[in-house]
Amino acid sequence: MDCIFCKIIKGDIPSGKVYENEKVYAFKDINPQAPVHILVVPKLHIDSCDMISAENSSYVSAIFEAIPAIAKEAGLSEGYRVITNCGAHGCQSVKHLHFHILGGKQLSEKMD
């Protein structure tokens, strides 16, 4: 499968890794939208939020269990935002489920 995030997880494409465990990989976004912009992805290919199911949701819970440690390591003690874009209206550009962690500044109240 020609998936850029699967290639990053395998190490075929370099990335600024910040965290990894059995089910989760996290790395710096190549085009940061905030002083801290980290992408957290499941090591299992899941197309998007819309494809989460009972069969693969352990990867999603593993992501959310890892997020506090990732945020702490990134120095986000004042808070942060976690976002996933899904499908065309959600402006998802990479079709491998990922959660953006944004922080390091006061974020906008606006979410769309």
Ligand code: 5GP
């Ligand atoms: P989306 O728009 O799908 O929610 O987010 C995709 C994100 O992946 C974007 O913020 C984009 O900057 C990031 N991205 C795309 N290709 C690469 C890459 O090769 N390396 C890294 N580190 N980030 C990428």
Ligand code: ZN
């Ligand atoms: Zn993938």
